[in-house]
Amino acid sequence: GAVVSQHPSWVICKSGTSVKIECRSLDFQATTMFWYRQFPKQSLMLMATSNEGSKATYEQGVEKDKFLINHASLTLSTLTVTSAHPEDSSFYICSARPWETGGYEQYFGPGTRLTVT
Amino acid sequence: GQNIDQPTEMTATEGAIVQINCTYQTSGFNGLFWYQQHAGEAPTFLSYNVLDGLEEKGRFSSFLSRSKGYSYLLLKELQMKDSASYLCAPRGQGNLIFGKGTKLSVKP
Numbered sequence: 003g004a005v006v007s008q009h010p011s012w013v014i015c016k017s018g019t020s021v022k023i024e025c026r027s028l029d030f031q032a033t034t035m036f037w038y039r040q041f042p043k044q045s046l047m048l049m050a051t052s053n054e055g056s057k058a059t060y061e062q063g064v065e066k067d068k069f070l071i072n073h074a075s076l077t078l079s080t081l082t083v084t085s086a087h088p089e090d091s092s093f094y095i096c097s098a099r100p101w102e103t104g105g106y107e108q109y110f111g112p113g114t115r116l117t118v119t
Numbered sequence: 120g121q122n123i124d125q126p127t128e129m130t131a132t133e134g135a136i137v138q139i140n141c142t143y144q145t146s147g148f149n150g151l152f153w154y155q156q157h158a159g160e161a162p163t164f165l166s167y168n169v170l171d172g173l174e175e176k177g178r179f180s181s182f183l184s185r186s187k188g189y190s191y192l193l194l195k196e197l198q199m200k201d202s203a204s205y206l207c208a209p210r211g212q213g214n215l216i217f218g219k220g221t222k223l224s225v226k227p
Contacts, residue, residue, distance in 0.1 A: 036214065046162070046206070046217040095161045108152075108215065110161040 005029055006098050008111035015086055015118055022082045023114045025096030031076035032098035036108065037069075040093045052079050076101065086118045121145050123218030125207050130224045131197055139192045139221045141207030152215060153181050153192045154206040162206055165192070197225050 005028040015021050025035055034053050038046045050066075052058040052073035060066045070082040079098075083090055093115050097108040122144045131137040143151070150169040154162035168174055168183035168190065180193040192205055204220035 045219040048214055048217075051214060093159075107164060107167060109164065110154075113161040115159075 004100060004107075004109045006096065006109050006111040008096055008114050010114060011112065012115040013117070015116070017087055017118055018085055020082055020084045021086055021116060022080055023094055023096075025079045025081070025098070025111050027077045027098040027100075027109075030098070030100045033076065033101045034099040035073060035079040036097045036099075037071060037079075037081050038095045038097065040095060046095065083116065086116070088118045091116055091118045121211060121216055123207055123209065123216060125218045125221045127219070128222045128224070130226060133197055133199060133225055133227050135197050136193065136195050137197060137223065139194070139205050139223070141190045141192075141218065143188050143190070143207065143209045145209045145211035145216065147212035148185060149210040149212070151183055151190050151210070152208040153190075154208060155203050156206060156220065157203045165205075199225050199227070201225050
């Protein structure tokens with residue numbers, strides 16, 4: 003149980019275009035989903051926390067108009083990187099906190115590798 | 120402030136035991152997680168400690184001392200597939216905070 007999927011696994015896009023990444027909890031409902039970014043050999047950096055039906059909470063330094071997060075249901079959150087630039091190339095990972103367990107554990111998706119050319 | 124300190128790299132031999140230490144400072148404390156991350160993959164959950172003491176889970180055990188701001192992950196009977204980064208992640212008043220991780224290399 004507690005499987006989180008992400009789509010796509012990897013994506014290459016041109017500078018200036020937008021990319022949408024989906025995060026789904028497959029066998030549980032997630033009140034809260036998290037979006038992380040990880041650059042090579044760096045730690046996971048939390049970008050934002052999204053709660054179903056409400057606006058996402060962004061970490062300091064993360065542009066909310068550039069990284070649009072939508073958490074429309076208890077099993078789906080999306081991250082849209084708008085007007086992507088080469089410096090946005092990174093490994094984007096989502097995680098979900100199960101509603102049923104009271105929310106201590108987080109389960110990670112497999113990640114999406116974004117390359118902006 | 121918030122800070123996590125783990126060794127950057129460790130090397131151990133197949134079949135051996137290795138202990139990965141983590142010291143942390145957080146605003147508030149609501150448990151500490153250990154995750155395993157293989158290169159190019161997302162982290163996978165290993166353990167969770169919220170009270171002082173040792174939690175054993177098969178070949179992996181995790182220890183916590185809240186008063187010392189200290190935790191360790193103990194890996195027994197090391198296997199080659201255990202070569203990965205191990206992330207210590209305390210949870211303060213807010214969300215999880217991840218350290219840079221300890222890259223463990225297991226050699227034959």
